[in-house]
Amino acid sequence: MPADDANVRRPTLTEVAALAGVSLKTASRALNREPNVAPSTGRRVRDAADSLGYRLNGIARELRRGATSSLVGLVSGDLANPFYSAVASGIERELRQHGLLLITANNDEDGELERSLVDAFLERRVRALLVIPSADDHEYLAIEGNRGVPFVFLDRPPDGLAADAVLIDNAGGARSAGEHLLAGGHRRIALVSDLRRMAPQKGRIDGFVGAMRAAGNDAWEPYLRTDVHDVRHAERTVRELLALDPPPTAIFTTNNRLTTGALRALRDQETLPALVGFDDFDLADLLGTTVVAHDSTAIGREAARLAYERISGHTGPARTIVISTSIIARGSGERSPH
Amino acid sequence: MPADDANVRRPTLTEVAALAGVSLKTASRALNREPNVAPSTGRRVRDAADSLGYRLNGIARELRRGATSSLVGLVSGDLANPFYSAVASGIERELRQHGLLLITANNDEDGELERSLVDAFLERRVRALLVIPSADDHEYLAIEGNRGVPFVFLDRPPDGLAADAVLIDNAGGARSAGEHLLAGGHRRIALVSDLRRMAPQKGRIDGFVGAMRAAGNDAWEPYLRTDVHDVRHAERTVRELLALDPPPTAIFTTNNRLTTGALRALRDQETLPALVGFDDFDLADLLGTTVVAHDSTAIGREAARLAYERISGHTGPARTIVISTSIIARGSGERSPH
DNA sequence: CCCCAGTATGACATCGATGTCGCCGTTGCC
DNA sequence: GGCAACGGCGACATCGATGTCATACTGGGG
Numbered sequence: 001m002p003a004d005d006a007n008v009r010r011p012t013l014t015e016v017a018a019l020a021g022v023s024l025k026t027a028s029r030a031l032n033r034e035p036n037v038a039p040s041t042g043r044r045v046r047d048a049a050d051s052l053g054y055r056l057n058g059i060a061r062e063l064r065r066g067a068t069s070s071l072v073g074l075v076s077g078d079l080a081n082p083f084y085s086a087v088a089s090g091i092e093r094e095l096r097q098h099g100l101l102l103i104t105a106n107n108d109e110d111g112e113l114e115r116s117l118v119d120a121f122l123e124r125r126v127r128a129l130l131v132i133p134s135a136d137d138h139e140y141l142a143i144e145g146n147r148g149v150p151f152v153f154l155d156r157p158p159d160g161l162a163a164d165a166v167l168i169d170n171a172g173g174a175r176s177a178g179e180h181l182l183a184g185g186h187r188r189i190a191l192v193s194d195l196r197r198m199a200p201q202k203g204r205i206d207g208f209v210g211a212m213r214a215a216g217n218d219a220w221e222p223y224l225r226t227d228v229h230d231v232r233h234a235e236r237t238v239r240e241l242l243a244l245d246p247p248p249t250a251i252f253t254t255n256n257r258l259t260t261g262a263l264r265a266l267r268d269q270e271t272l273p274a275l276v277g278f279d280d281f282d283l284a285d286l287l288g289t290t291v292v293a294h295d296s297t298a299i300g301r302e303a304a305r306l307a308y309e310r311i312s313g314h315t316g317p318a319r320t321i322v323i324s325t326s327i328i329a330r331g332s333g334e335r336s337p338h
Numbered sequence: 339m340p341a342d343d344a345n346v347r348r349p350t351l352t353e354v355a356a357l358a359g360v361s362l363k364t365a366s367r368a369l370n371r372e373p374n375v376a377p378s379t380g381r382r383v384r385d386a387a388d389s390l391g392y393r394l395n396g397i398a399r400e401l402r403r404g405a406t407s408s409l410v411g412l413v414s415g416d417l418a419n420p421f422y423s424a425v426a427s428g429i430e431r432e433l434r435q436h437g438l439l440l441i442t443a444n445n446d447e448d449g450e451l452e453r454s455l456v457d458a459f460l461e462r463r464v465r466a467l468l469v470i471p472s473a474d475d476h477e478y479l480a481i482e483g484n485r486g487v488p489f490v491f492l493d494r495p496p497d498g499l500a501a502d503a504v505l506i507d508n509a510g511g512a513r514s515a516g517e518h519l520l521a522g523g524h525r526r527i528a529l530v531s532d533l534r535r536m537a538p539q540k541g542r543i544d545g546f547v548g549a550m551r552a553a554g555n556d557a558w559e560p561y562l563r564t565d566v567h568d569v570r571h572a573e574r575t576v577r578e579l580l581a582l583d584p585p586p587t588a589i590f591t592t593n594n595r596l597t598t599g600a601l602r603a604l605r606d607q608e609t610l611p612a613l614v615g616f617d618d619f620d621l622a623d624l625l626g627t628t629v630v631a632h633d634s635t636a637i638g639r640e641a642a643r644l645a646y647e648r649i650s651g652h653t654g655p656a657r658t659i660v661i662s663t664s665i666i667a668r669g670s671g672e673r674s675p676h
Numbered sequence: 677c678c679c680c681a682g683t684a685t686g687a688c689a690t691c692g693a694t695g696t697c698g699c700c701g702t703t704g705c706c
Numbered sequence: 707g708g709c710a711a712c713g714g715c716g717a718c719a720t721c722g723a724t725g726t727c728a729t730a731c732t733g734g735g736g
Binding site: 008009010053055056057058059060062063068069070071078079080082085086088089092093096101102103104105106119120121122123124125143147148260263264267281282283285286287297 | 346347348391393394395396397398400401406407408409416417418420423424426427430431434439440441442443444457458459460461462463481485486598601602605619620621623624625635
């Protein structure tokens with residue numbers, strides 16, 4: 001049936017204009033509610049548009065208006081990780097208020113993939129690009145930044161490039177975790193961290209170590225475990241730590257995944273070490289887990305805000321926003337050394 | 339500095355062609371690696387493109403190629419809810435394999451907003467539209483479905499419209515939860531559900547009620563609580579239920595939020611009722627919470643698959659995929675009535 | 677009564693790419 | 707030696723909208 005074929009094609013503005021008996025330009029004016037259109041003409045055009053099921057072609061409009069879309073790109077890790085999804089949620093909310101839409105892509109923690117995703121976004125002429133980078137080197141973005149596409153880095157500082165960033169006070173949070181445990185009387189404190197090459201992890205390690213040094217404590221040193229990258233590995237690592245003689249009396253885990261692993265390892269232990277985890281998580285209150293908390297949604301919101309200011313024409317040097325952290329004591333971090 | 343101004347405009351293919359000393363069309367051929375371009379010409383064009391920092395304008399390309407983008411839209415609830423983010427993650431992974439990008443927007447559980455987001459997506463000429471609907475009536479989408487934009491409904495069936503859908507076996511899962519508790523010897527079983535008007539909730543209620551009827555049990559009836567919509571409300575509701583005389587000996591909560599609320603309410607109780615929750619959640623194993631689990635990521639993956647098949651030209655009647663559920667016993671659902 | 681301002685409209689160029697078609701110069705084959 | 711086939715390339719139209727400029731008509735002021 002040819003009628004079907006006709007049906008799958010969307011009507012163009014030209015067709016609407018023809019049906020309404022006006023010129024293309026007048027139809028455009030009517031639908032955009034520009035001034036200087038006779039009321040009756042306007043109505044006729046809109047009726048024609050409705051009856052045809054016309055919908056503006058945003059691609060064509062954007063090409064004409066300057067080859068830049070109303071999209072903002074986010075390249076991050078898997079949204080299944082609650083940290084990333086909280087950030088994405090904050091971004092989306094903020095963008096929506098300005099009529100911008102969010103495109104997301106998962107870099108699978110792969111620098112190569114990240115680069116090609118950034119490329120894909122740039123080809124689609126996103127208005128801004130938000131990145132929670134996995135790659136270490138961001139110099140390849142330098143040219144772009146100067147070409148009118150604002151970049152904002154989230155959670156990790158840009159490397160080899162001046163760009164806006166929203167970071168967490170990693171060192172501060174980790175220092176306060178260390179101090180909290182020291183204040184509880186702990187000395188043999190284990191540190192379980194993720195990949196050391198990632199800046200936030202490095203910051204957290206440094207902050208913790210700083211607290212230890214400041215207190216003149218070096219009993220933690222045998223218990224340092226870095227480059228632990230997933231829940232299973234964290235669980236295994238914590239089990240191994242607890243089997244040491246003497247075992248640590250407290251553990252500090254530097255992100256939500258590692259904290260989860262530690263909790264699993266502690267499940268069947270008789271004597272529980274103290275535990276403080278970086279990143280708050282759902283139901284931590286029920287599990288009584290003491291954490292270094294921060295507002296992940298705010299990270300996204302602030303990043304989107306910075307991006308929007310750049311889109312709106314703000315120029316000036318790169319800015320960095322640091323999101324503060326706070327310790328939420330729920331019991332696990334307050335267990336005393338035995 | 340005028341050099342700056344020049345810098346913010348992206349070079350066009352015409353400029354690349356001029357620099358390489360060839361025609362626009364030849365430059366296009368070279369960059370797209372079409373046949374019939376002399377190797378030396380190709381190299382010259384690519385060098386020119388690199389030196390100018392040229393990047394293809396996807397908007398223009400898509401306009402020319404048929405006014406349809408390489409984007410797929412997802413309208414859902416807040417990504418901060420792990421159910422939605424798991425679904426989004428599944429979708430994005432699947433789409434990426436086909437070179438498609440995901441645009442997300444949060445409907446804030448508001449039918450009006452949802453409609454305008456769908457509009458915005460359609461204007462941007464998404465290739466397909468995935469919806470976890472909040473609105474009840476989807477007839478307004480009927481015209482669109484016939485215009486070549488495939489729709490896939492997730493978690494909730496389309497209403498007044500034939501479209502592909504990926505659903506959870508809500509009734510089946512809830513029935514097995516009911517049967518599980520009955521088998522444990524429970525009779526006074528409370529049902530705490532979210533908004534009854536939402537199809538998944540209705541399905542879960544019906545499944546549970548069906549199990550009760552089949553067993554000839556009506557002792558649950560005084561403990562039915564529907565239209566509980568957030569964590570706080572769920573916590574309060576469960577507290578009230580437990581204060582009844584006699585109290586229920588078991589509770590079935592019909593989604594992850596309500597389960598969270600119930601867990602909070604149970605925290606300080608002396609005698610614990612059995613608890614089964616619909617939706618699995620992170621750390622449920624540590625909390626020992628028995629749940630009706632399903633693979634949320636698979637929902638997204640399957641929906642993206644259906645959409646992709648339609649994009650690739652598949653026609654035929656609307657299909658519905660039902661994701662199965664299974665009970666994961668972790669202790670809370672196996673407590674016996676006291 | 678004329679002129680000017682302002683309103684309503686349309687013709688045409690344009691955004692940046694790709695598709696169609698045709699031209700020119702080599703080959704290769706009969 | 708002539709001709710078909712093909713490789714390499716460019717001129718031009720095109721996708722669907724918006725911006726610019728021109729034009730016709732209306733009404734009001736001098």
